[in-house]
Amino acid sequence: MKLILTEEEQFLKDTATNFANERSxxxxxxxxxxxxxxxxxxxxxxxxxxxxxxxxxxxxxxxxGSNFGLSGICVVLQECAKTLTPSPLFATGVLGAYSINTYGxxxxxxxxxxxxxxxxxxxxxxxxxxSHHNPFQTEFIAKKQKDNYILSGKKTFVIDGASSDxxxxxxxxxxxxxxxxxLTLFVVNADQDGINKIKLDMADSRNYANIxxxxxxxxxxxxxxxxxxxxxxxxxxxxxxxxxxSAEMLGNAEAAFDTTLDYLKQRKQFxxxxxxxxxxxxxxxxxxxxxxxxxxxxxxxMRAADERSNDLQRLSSLAKTVSGETLHLVSNEAIQMHGGxxxxxxxxxGFFLKRARVAEQIFGSSKFHxxxxxxxxxx
Amino acid sequence: xxxxxxxxxxxxKWLDKNCPPSMRNGADxxxxxxxxxxxxxxxxxxxxxxxxxxxxxxxxxTMPTVPKEYGGGGLTKDEVKILNEEMFFIxxxxxxxxxxxxMLAPVLLEYxxxxxxxxxxxxxxxxxxxxxxxxxxxxxxxxxxxxxTKAEDIGESFLVNGQKVWTSYADKADWxxxxxRTGPKEPKHxxxxxxxxDMASKGVSTKPITLISGKSPFCETFFDNVEVPKENLIGELxxxxxxxxxxxxxxxxxxxxxxxxxxMGSKRDVVSIAKKHLGExxxxxxxxxxxxxxxxxxxxxxxxxxxxxxxxxxxxKASATASMFKLYGTEHNKKRHELMVAASGVxxxxxxxxxxxxxxxxxxxxWLRTKGNSIEGxxxxxxxxxxxxxxxxxxxx
Numbered sequence: 001m002k003l004i005l006t007e008e009e010q011f012l013k014d015t016a017t018n019f020a021n022e023r024s025x026x027x028x029x030x031x032x033x034x035x036x037x038x039x040x041x042x043x044x045x046x047x048x049x050x051x052x053x054x055x056x057x058x059x060x061x062x063x064x065g066s067n068f069g070l071s072g073i074c075v076v077l078q079e080c081a082k083t084l085t086p087s088p089l090f091a092t093g094v095l096g097a098y099s100i101n102t103y104g105x106x107x108x109x110x111x112x113x114x115x116x117x118x119x120x121x122x123x124x125x126x127x128x129x130x131s132h133h134n135p136f137q138t139e140f141i142a143k144k145q146k147d148n149y150i151l152s153g154k155k156t157f158v159i160d161g162a163s164s165d166x167x168x169x170x171x172x173x174x175x176x177x178x179x180x181x182x183l184t185l186f187v188v189n190a191d192q193d194g195i196n197k198i199k200l201d202m203a204d205s206r207n208y209a210n211i212x213x214x215x216x217x218x219x220x221x222x223x224x225x226x227x228x229x230x231x232x233x234x235x236x237x238x239x240x241x242x243x244x245x246s247a248e249m250l251g252n253a254e255a256a257f258d259t260t261l262d263y264l265k266q267r268k269q270f271x272x273x274x275x276x277x278x279x280x281x282x283x284x285x286x287x288x289x290x291x292x293x294x295x296x297x298x299x300x301x302m303r304a305a306d307e308r309s310n311d312l313q314r315l316s317s318l319a320k321t322v323s324g325e326t327l328h329l330v331s332n333e334a335i336q337m338h339g340g341x342x343x344x345x346x347x348x349x350g351f352f353l354k355r356a357r358v359a360e361q362i363f364g365s366s367k368f369h370x371x372x373x374x375x376x377x378x379x
Numbered sequence: 380x381x382x383x384x385x386x387x388x389x390x391x392k393w394l395d396k397n398c399p400p401s402m403r404n405g406a407d408x409x410x411x412x413x414x415x416x417x418x419x420x421x422x423x424x425x426x427x428x429x430x431x432x433x434x435x436x437x438x439x440x441t442m443p444t445v446p447k448e449y450g451g452g453g454l455t456k457d458e459v460k461i462l463n464e465e466m467f468f469i470x471x472x473x474x475x476x477x478x479x480x481x482m483l484a485p486v487l488l489e490y491x492x493x494x495x496x497x498x499x500x501x502x503x504x505x506x507x508x509x510x511x512x513x514x515x516x517x518x519x520x521x522x523x524x525x526x527x528t529k530a531e532d533i534g535e536s537f538l539v540n541g542q543k544v545w546t547s548y549a550d551k552a553d554w555x556x557x558x559x560r561t562g563p564k565e566p567k568h569x570x571x572x573x574x575x576x577d578m579a580s581k582g583v584s585t586k587p588i589t590l591i592s593g594k595s596p597f598c599e600t601f602f603d604n605v606e607v608p609k610e611n612l613i614g615e616l617x618x619x620x621x622x623x624x625x626x627x628x629x630x631x632x633x634x635x636x637x638x639x640x641x642x643m644g645s646k647r648d649v650v651s652i653a654k655k656h657l658g659e660x661x662x663x664x665x666x667x668x669x670x671x672x673x674x675x676x677x678x679x680x681x682x683x684x685x686x687x688x689x690x691x692x693x694x695x696k697a698s699a700t701a702s703m704f705k706l707y708g709t710e711h712n713k714k715r716h717e718l719m720v721a722a723s724g725v726x727x728x729x730x731x732x733x734x735x736x737x738x739x740x741x742x743x744x745x746w747l748r749t750k751g752n753s754i755e756g757x758x759x760x761x762x763x764x765x766x767x768x769x770x771x772x773x774x775x776x
Binding site for chain 2 (some may be wrong): 002004261264265272273275276278280281282284285286288289292293294295296297299300318321367370371373374375377378379
């Protein structure tokens with residue numbers, strides 16, 4: 001496991017850096033936020049990303065993808081996160097593509113993967129039902145009726161849930177709340193009768209929804225993976241998602257830090273640059289170190305995912321914890337070091353703070369993963 | 380068979396024949412263990428420690444990458460990897476701990492004359508001469524370049540007068556590499572030279588310093604009209620600061636390994652200490668407050684280890700990040716010891732006597748010793764300054 005980028009990954013990264021700077025600088029995000037756009041990402045931009053092949057990075061060549069794995073898409077997500085680029089790349093290109101490609105039947109793969117590759121199909125993953133991430137607390141019910149299943153319940157905080165074409169939903173086919181067994185994943189068309197999407201307004205102005213299912217009928221062909229194996233598969237899918245969101249959070253932290261560092265080298269008070277004050281220098285140096293640790297953690301985790309390492313779960317929790325804590329620190333310090341303009345809406349740095357706190361909650365906070373790390377390490 | 384496979388076979392055979400039983404896995408625990416630093420006055424509780432050092436020194440394998448003409452092993456990087464692996468497989472002990480190996484020899488290779496390299500490096504490799512470091516002075520700690528120990532040109536030799544402090548094991552060392560002021564009128568960084576001094580010279584004396592841990596690994600070293608031959612000057616006159624900085628990087632790289640529990644081969648583990656003193660339930664540390672703090676620490680340590688690995692994989696960037704590793708390595712080591720002490724309860728602050736186990740008393744001493752880690756070799760604050768200025772490019776006032 002080498003902790004350096006391959007040539008292909010470096011190429012993807014450079015392409016993504018240019019794309020983010022030229023096609024979606026932070027103003028792109030700002031204007032979406034200020035518009036009344038219900039989707040909060042731009043369809044034209046998504047078409048451009050699709051033409052670059054990004055939704056298919058994790059999809060095998062036989063379905064039109066490029067098969068660069070989680071590492072490939074992580075470097076793209078990291079770069080796009082530097083300008084806060086909103087897009088379905090995480091929910092569709094990572095969560096949708098990975099779960100269908102890894103656990104889907106041949107029919108499901110043929111039906112969905114090529115459509116994901118060409119940017120025509122977007123997906124969402126509906127897991128949680130309360131304010132804190134906890135997949136095994138699922139109460140959402142799938143009741144068998146002859147050859148069909150009847151889905152009922154409410155899912156919360158579904159990323160891209162306000163607009164996705166396809167919902168991958170975690171349901172209980174037996175057992176009760178808290179059990180890790182009796183769970184099954186279903187792939188459901190979002191426009192089916194009985195599905196109601198309630199758009200959420202979150203601090204980071206991105207696309208989320210609560211989704212209610214009121215006796216939605218699906219056939220047993222809609223099951224993703226085998227019946228009642230989702231206790232394990234959902235954890236695997238979530239681990240892939242946790243690593244990808246960690247890469248995004250690393251990109252957020254790097255950008256917030258670089259912006260702050262520039263400011264320290266421009267802003268004068270008391271007749272000198274504020275970056276010459278040791279009180280600020282030491283805090284900047286500490287942030288630099290935390291970001292370096294985060295880079296290594298994210299890279300080790302994405303490599304572990306692509307190599308199917310035995311240590312994947314632990315490294316996923318490591319990456320989510322470290323990136324969460326680093327981004328938490330950097331987003332706070334960035335505001336403080338910017339002084340008054342840091343708390344104005346006109347200035348961009350506040351976007352990073354709002355994004356940070358939402359991203360910290362996605363698929364488990366640092367606290368959740370610190371506990372999980374201890375469990376997985378045998379103490 | 381490829382050359383590397385043949386090297387592996389030969390190495391395996393050589394180790395099998397030459398690594399004494401008490402120097403490898405399965406050693407009789409009743410045989411005393413030496414901390415081998417070599418030197419003229421070395422004493423060995425176990426004669427096999429001496430045999431192992433002599434055999435490894437003869438092969439040049441205490442510094443395996445150094446060319447054979449200087450007494451090294453002359454091995455390639457791939458061969459060194461194989462040697463390390465084969466030593467690891469049989470649990471072979473490191474034959475020699477040495478400031479000569481860690482700090483002096485690398486700068487001699489870079490800055491020394493051919494004669495100086497041939498004179499000093501083989502003795503370092505064989506462990507015949509034990510070196511100590513004369514950098515800090517009572518008035519020059521973090522501001523090292525303000526040092527005032529002076530070396531006057533008196534023709535054939537320098538006349539050295541002054542005092543060094545925090546010289547590790549000066550009372551046991553044979554030679555010292557020291558920074559001295561040779562240009563009193565030059566700007567402070569431009570009047571310093573790097574000088575090698577025989578501790579047996581007339582006018583050199585040492586006095587141990589007792590630390591808060593109760594131990595005395597450091598000394599004060601005094602120079603009173605000490606005559607030092609001119610051929611002991613390394614590099615140009617008044618150009619010692621460059622060498623000093625280079626050597627500090629080697630030192631920082633070495634100290635940063637302290638941050639990893641495995642780095643020092645430490646047998647102390649915060650998890651087993653916590654389970655022992657705080658109880659265990661279903662394999663988990665019973666007290667959830669300690670458990671979460673320990674997990675947070677383990678995560679940081681893991682991330683730090685991965686960062687050392689990444690720096691290795693990237694290659695060549697070590698000098699820019701040496702300060703970061705020194706800072707984190709030592710701060711993590713302090714934190715780990717604080718956690719072990721806290722998790723041990725009152726046993727973690729045991730000092731002496733038969734009511735406590737040796738492991739408790741040793742932990743107390745080790746914990747106190749870690750407080751020096753973030754001071755020696757450049758304080759944590761100095762490392763933060765270096766990162767701010769050299770890595771981040773923040774302005775000076």
